[in-house]
Amino acid sequence: MSENEPQITCRDxxxxxxxxLEGQIAAVEQHAIDDHLGECPGCAExxxxxxxxxxxxxxxxxxxxxxxxxxxxxxxAFSALHPSYP
Amino acid sequence: xQHVPSRAVxxxxxxxxxxGVINGIERFEGRSxxxxxxxxxxxxxxxxRGVREKRTLPFSYFRRRSEEGDDEPALDADRFQGRRxxxxxxxxxxxxxxxxxxxxxxxxxxxxxxxxxxxxxxPRQRQVITLRxxxxxxxxxxxxxxxxxxxxxxVLLHRGRSKVRAALEGYFESGDAA
Numbered sequence: 209m210s211e212n213e214p215q216i217t218c219r220d221x222x223x224x225x226x227x228x229l230e231g232q233i234a235a236v237e238q239h240a241i242d243d244h245l246g247e248c249p250g251c252a253e254x255x256x257x258x259x260x261x262x263x264x265x266x267x268x269x270x271x272x273x274x275x276x277x278x279x280x281x282x283x284x285a286f287s288a289l290h291p292s293y294p
Numbered sequence: 295x296q297h298v299p300s301r302a303v304x305x306x307x308x309x310x311x312x313x314g315v316i317n318g319i320e321r322f323e324g325r326s327x328x329x330x331x332x333x334x335x336x337x338x339x340x341x342x343r344g345v346r347e348k349r350t351l352p353f354s355y356f357r358r359r360s361e362e363g364d365d366e367p368a369l370d371a372d373r374f375q376g377r378r379x380x381x382x383x384x385x386x387x388x389x390x391x392x393x394x395x396x397x398x399x400x401x402x403x404x405x406x407x408x409x410x411x412x413x414x415x416x417p418r419q420r421q422v423i424t425l426r427x428x429x430x431x432x433x434x435x436x437x438x439x440x441x442x443x444x445x446x447x448x449v450l451l452h453r454g455r456s457k458v459r460a461a462l463e464g465y466f467e468s469g470d471a472a
Contacts, residue, residue: 217383219374223367226452230433250388257389261459264399264408265427282312289316 216240221251225258307343311336326438329431333439368456392466404465411461412454418442419454426451 216224216237221244227233228241245252314335322331375386398404412423421440425431431439437447 217374217381218385218388219383222369222456223452225368226448226455230448230451232448248385250385253389253391257392257459257463258455260392260395260399261455261462262427264404264462265412265423265458266430267400268405268408268428269430281309282316285313286316 216244218244218248218251218254221245221248222254225255228255229258229262303343304340307336307339310339310343314339327432327435329429330435330438333425333431333435337439366453368452369460389463390467392462395466398466398469399462404462407461407465408458411458415454415457419450419457422447422450423454423458427455 221241224233224237224241228238233241245255311332315332318335322328326334373385373387375381375384379386392398412420412428415423418440422436422442425436425439426433433444433447433451436442437444440447442450
């Protein structure tokens with residue numbers, strides 16, 4: 209790490225992690241974070257947990273989330289509007 | 295859905311929304327993405343319905359700018375070393391590695407932890423998290439649907455994600471202790 213690069217602490221990193229994962233971070237900070245993650249197992253685990261958290265939330269939705277009666281009602285409404293639709 | 299008082303009413307709002315979509319799709323001009331458009335119809339229905347039900351919370355949603363929580367840290371200060379320690383700002387209590395995370399995160403128990411953690415978030419954080427991370431909207435779609443700036447969207451997302459991760463951390467730690 210060069211002398212001119214900003215040094216970040218673990219405490220900084222947990223506040224920058226979303227900007228980092230969103231790709232919304234200045235190049236110079238990006239390097240500082242990459243360097244930090246390379247040598248800090250705690251922060252590397254933190255970022256990994258953040259990614260796993262996002263993945264797990266994405267897995268919460270399913271097509272079955274809609275109540276059956278809501279679905280039936282909608283299918284009837286749709287058929288009434290579009291009689292040719294099977 | 296924080297605009298309406300109950301699950302049953304929420305279901306009706308969802309149904310009305312889909313009817314609105316079915317009836318109004320010909321008026322959709324493609325100026326926003328389809329799901330942003332659908333979400334706007336949903337939000338309008340929820341607000342109208344919430345006003346009609348009179349039991350909903352006031353629209354503090356639009357006023358409470360402080361909820362972005364600019365000074366709300368992602369983790370408690372005691373997770374980090376203080377100024378007098380060898381590495382100020384370094385971990386005092388680093389995160390413990392999650393063991394077999396894919397498997398455990400797919401469990402019903404983890405699902406409950408996630409849903410409860412999301413439900414416990416302040417409304418704006420919950421909306422952004424639900425749209426971005428649960429429903430998979432892009433940040434641009436979320437900004438359009440909720441009328442928030444890019445920066446606010448990201449701050450809300452960050453606060454929300456940090457809390458949901460912390461809830462999962464609790465879940466993993468309790469599992470390891472058992």
